[in-house]
Amino acid sequence: MKEVTVEATLESIPVITEFVDGQLEQFDCPVKAQMQIDIAIDELFSNIVHYAYHPGTGPATVRVEVIEEPLSVVITFIDQGVPYDPLAKADPDVTLSVEEREIGGLGIYIVKKNMNEITYEYKDGRNILKIRKEL
């Protein structure tokens, strides 16, 4: 298990992505799975940036671990901001016409579709969001 703690700012997204990609390379992660994980990082970390400490900022920790059976990578996002459950929102209607389309909620929806599992809990004053992707 490896983890890194950064400031919850947009500038940290490339830092987190590089950190996670570095870990994934050690496990021969397929390119497609890696890209889907990178997309998930962009969606979930930008959520933390926008909601956790708004309008200020604070620390965010990203943890990467690999588990067996089935072989999966688990990435955990932890912040100490206001309680925010991104899974509480209803899924967007992806059948609406172009005029009615909104982008809100699409990010988390893409993550749900691309990952095998996503869980949220608020514990000890921390938002803990976990994604699991089978390799």
Place this chain on the structure above:
Amino acid sequence: MTVETKENGNEITIKPVGRLDTTTAPQLEIQINAVLEKAEQLILDFEELEYLSSAGLRVLLSAHKAFMKKGSGKMLICHVNETIYEVFEVTGFLDILNIE
């Protein structure tokens, strides 16, 4: 991400190279907005785009809407890889955008 723009009369090709995400989407938006008025045909060539997130979708949707509002011209997206295609598919964007 870098963005290459090529003009051939009223046909303009914009090629984003790298990753289209929260931090890079504004770059593409600026490039598209710069050619929106004069482009009769805007081609977004995704040949060297690795992936896009919802921040990229937002830019594509607002560009598509701007073309509809303009009443003339067309925006086309080509050379989409499998990961990007699946993002378009699950979000219903396949039915909205012109994807070749």
